Amino acid sequence: MNQSAFGLGALAGVLAGAAIGFWWLRRLRPRAGGRVARADDAHQAVFEQWPTGALVLNAATLQIVAANPAALHSLGFTLEEVRQLRFGDLFSAAGLDVRALVGKLLDATARLPVEMRQRCKDGSQRNVEANCYRLTLGEEQVFGVAVNDVAARREADTQLLERHQQLDHLAHHDQLTGLPNRLYLAAHLPGDIEEAKKAGSMLAVLFLDLDRFKHVNDSRGHETGDKLLKTVAQRVRSTVRVEDVVVRMGGDEFVVILKGVQHTGQVSETAERINQALSAPMVVDGRTLVTTVSIGVSLYPHDGADMGELLRHSDTAMYQAKDRGRNNFQVFSPVMD
Structure with a gap:
């Protein structure tokens, strides 16, 4: 992956983690008025409109408690359906049990995500990349998981490489x-x-x-x-x-x-x-x-x-x-x- 793609990936991971945190913070505190309410609405919009998948897991049980529309679209489940599932029902990696996988995700960075398999509602599977954020918000412990489709990232990398090659050819x-x-x-x-x-x-x-x-x-x-x-x-x-x-x-x-x-x-x-x-x-x-x-x-x-x-x-x-x-x-x- 070239340096531009690394930078974009890192930015996406950081912002996805922030979006999850903003969403969870809004969920925990009572509805406020005025500027605070408008800020809460903005944070909710960030989580819901974020273009790649974002999940919130209960840290103790790994139950999925929230998923943004991008994650639901990728998985094929409704929000009600996905809340009945645990992380291990949808994601796996060869040679790792679900706790080991989450541990590896927590050690990962946006620049060096973990590749794993995602199971969709229709039974199909796809390769995805993810990293995980440990969030302590209020008295609750949750994990925020940012998920990216590997195919989409590789297509973006290919386009960046082709563009670079075109520019290099024009320059030389x-x-x-x-x-x-x-x-x-x-x-x-x-x-x-x-x-x-x-x-x-x-x-x-x-x-x-x-x-x-x-x-x-x-x-x-x-x-x-x-x-x-x-x-x-x-x-x-x-x-x-x-x-x-x-x-x-x-x-x-x-x-x-x-x-x-x-x-x-x-x-x-x-x-x-x-x-x-x-x-x-x-x-x-x-x-x-x-x-x-x-x-x-x-x-x-x-x-x-x-x-x-x-x-x-x-x-x-x-x-x-x-x-x-x-x-x-x-x-x-x-x-x-």
């Missing part, structure tokens, strides 16, 4: 092309370098910059430029292996990470394929566009030991490719600095 992927973005690269490239170090293999960083893309944007408009970038992303992705990573850094810049490189010829072949793929005409909105790309290459461990060095040296090599007429790739050399 480019909205236009769907490719991983700069944040993704910063989070994963150091780990890729470490893996290459452990495996004793090479890793290549290819820095791509489209040639004369500004001219396309200025002459055809940004909408056409965006469509061209999407086509470029698809072509680059199709030229590399599944395990390799294609990142859009922003604008018309892309980075390709080649993992598990066995020899430098493998890198040169990939860079050449990218040059060829992007120099082929592209049809955007019925018009044929031609673009090319300049590529700079750096290799781990030869050209750098960390992400900063590898990106900087591949960027330097890319500008060498620009200076040498564009539409080519250059491998970093110390003389370029």
